[in-house]
Amino acid sequence: MVFKVYNTLKRKKEEFKEIEKGQVNMYSCGPTVYNFAHIGNFRAMIFSDLVRRYLKYKGYKLKHVMNITDVDDKTIRDSRKEGVTLKEFTERYTKYFFEDLETLNVENVDIYPRATEHIKEMVNLVKNLLDKGYAYKAEDAIYFNIKKFKDYGKLSHLKIDELKAGARVANDEYDKDNAHDFALWKFWDENDGDVFWETELGKGRPGWHIECSAMSMKYLGESFDIHTGGVDLIFPHHENEIAQSEAATGKEFVKYWLHNEHLLVENKKMSKSLGNFYTLRDLLEKKYNPMAIRYVLMATHYRQKLNFTFETLEAADNAIKRLEEFMEKLDEFNGQSNNPKVAEIIEKARNDFEDAMDDDFNVSITLSAVFDFVKEINKLIMNNKMSSKDAENVISLMNKFDSVLGILKKQEKEELSKEIKQLIEKRQEARKNKDWAEADKIRDELKEKGIIIKDTKEGVRWEKIN
Ligand code: AMP
Numbered sequence: 001m002v003f004k005v006y007n008t009l010k011r012k013k014e015e016f017k018e019i020e021k022g023q024v025n026m027y028s029c030g031p032t033v034y035n036f037a038h039i040g041n042f043r044a045m046i047f048s049d050l051v052r053r054y055l056k057y058k059g060y061k062l063k064h065v066m067n068i069t070d071v072d073d074k075t076i077r078d079s080r081k082e083g084v085t086l087k088e089f090t091e092r093y094t095k096y097f098f099e100d101l102e103t104l105n106v107e108n109v110d111i112y113p114r115a116t117e118h119i120k121e122m123v124n125l126v127k128n129l130l131d132k133g134y135a136y137k138a139e140d141a142i143y144f145n146i147k148k149f150k151d152y153g154k155l156s157h158l159k160i161d162e163l164k165a166g167a168r169v170a171n172d173e174y175d176k177d178n179a180h181d182f183a184l185w186k187f188w189d190e191n192d193g194d195v196f197w198e199t200e201l202g203k204g205r206p207g208w209h210i211e212c213s214a215m216s217m218k219y220l221g222e223s224f225d226i227h228t229g230g231v232d233l234i235f236p237h238h239e240n241e242i243a244q245s246e247a248a249t250g251k252e253f254v255k256y257w258l259h260n261e262h263l264l265v266e267n268k269k270m271s272k273s274l275g276n277f278y279t280l281r282d283l284l285e286k287k288y289n290p291m292a293i294r295y296v297l298m299a300t301h302y303r304q305k306l307n308f309t310f311e312t313l314e315a316a317d318n319a320i321k322r323l324e325e326f327m328e329k330l331d332e333f334n335g336q337s338n339n340p341k342v343a344e345i346i347e348k349a350r351n352d353f354e355d356a357m358d359d360d361f362n363v364s365i366t367l368s369a370v371f372d373f374v375k376e377i378n379k380l381i382m383n384n385k386m387s388s389k390d391a392e393n394v395i396s397l398m399n400k401f402d403s404v405l406g407i408l409k410k411q412e413k414e415e416l417s418k419e420i421k422q423l424i425e426k427r428q429e430a431r432k433n434k435d436w437a438e439a440d441k442i443r444d445e446l447k448e449k450g451i452i453i454k455d456t457k458e459g460v461r462w463e464k465i466n
């Protein structure tokens with residue numbers, strides 16, 4: 001089966017072909033850090049995490065960047081309302097965001113660039129656009145001239161012919177009916193308080209869209225493979241990113257645009273006034289299992305709207321318990337006779353899993369493949385129709401699956417370094433030769449490196465200490 005992803009740019013599924021063999025460069029639009037992120041935001045983060053994990057599963061080398069928007073209309077407005085500096089305000093919510101990602105077992109990406117730390121790169125990009133005639137200076141800001149960029153609208157399939165020439169929008173956020181020239185650099189006014197940079201462009205601060213062009217190209221090159229974000233970002237944010245980047249470089253900016261649909265709560269758009277607005281912390285306070293939350297946010301195909309309900313959350317909790325019990329049973333399983341059927345079942349499960357993921361991350365089918373596998377193997381366990389070695393092979397496939405899904409307990413997945421593995425083997429060797437002094441010496445050495453060794457009936461077990 002070929003690996004296919006749905007490309008918003010082409011409005012269809014396409015075979016995935018990386019630009020540089022074996023290497024994937026990917027950018028995910030990250031949070032605007034002006035509040036606790038809500039579960040809709042985490043749907044976007046968990047989707048990019050799933051893409052990330054599956055690319056690694058398939059053996060690609062990955063460079064993954066996620067920006068932190070720490071200056072824009074909203075962060076400035078709310079930090080001023082609270083009377084704290086922009087930095088103090090955004091650092092607080094950035095810290096909460098990272099804590100939440102860890103709670104949800106979302107892997108760290110390689111680089112989390114902050115907008116405020118890349119003003120120079122943004123200024124250079126705007127200067128380039130001014131030089132090439134794509135940008136112009138007005139009273140309140142430097143604007144991008146969308147009429148000048150002939151491909152404007154190609155991502156959101158927007159026709160701009162009807163637009164009045166030179167109509168402008170200064171706000172960071174606006175809708176398709178207001179597809180106007182947008183602000184690249186906003187000159188300071190009193191609403192921005194002490195938030196400004198003195199630059200060659202004048203005293204001011206960047207518009208929202210320019211950061212993602214400047215930072216993605218800095219870390220991933222002028223053309224890269226994948227860009228992700230929620231559907232609300234298709235217009236104007238990603239449309240503007242394409243315009244800024246391609247006007248500046250003359251090259252295709254991004255090959256595959258992947259967008260996740262929104263999360264609804266009880267079939268309605270989340271909103272504070274409806275009382276159906278949840279941050280991750282709201283759910284944790286209600287004592288929900290974070291892995292069940294991850295499961296719910298992941299289990300609906302990313303291009304469908306996800307209707308979040310508390311019933312689905314409970315069902316997810318049960319699903320995870322079933323998987324954990326299965327892993328425990330396998331761990332304790334003791335059986336003598338190898339069953340050739342196990343290898344067949346493993347092979348089928350692996351194929352079903354990969355076929356579903358290869359088909360534009362069809363995760364609901366992927367999960368049914370996992371549960372079918374669990375059911376089949378459970379039958380063999382109950383009837384004692386496999387060996388301990390078979391059980392080990394099953395565990396190893398489950399761990400492989402979980403390197404993509406990320407829903408099982410973390411400690412199962414930790415990998416040992418080569419050096420530690422060699423020490424453990426050396427110690428086994430010493431024990432076999434009844435060289436107890438040597439074996440004890442190696443045990444102490446491992447302990448110093450943070451690894452505790454236990455000798456059990458089933459063999460050596462290890463544990464990491466902090
Ligand atoms: P923001 O912090 O608003 O810039 O959003 C961060 C990410 O969350 C973006 O990729 C958004 O598209 C995404 N997002 C925002 N609301 C939702 C939602 N209700 N469901 C899914 N994704 C969302």
Ligand code: ZN
Pocket residue numbers: 028029030067212237
């Ligand atoms: Zn962005």
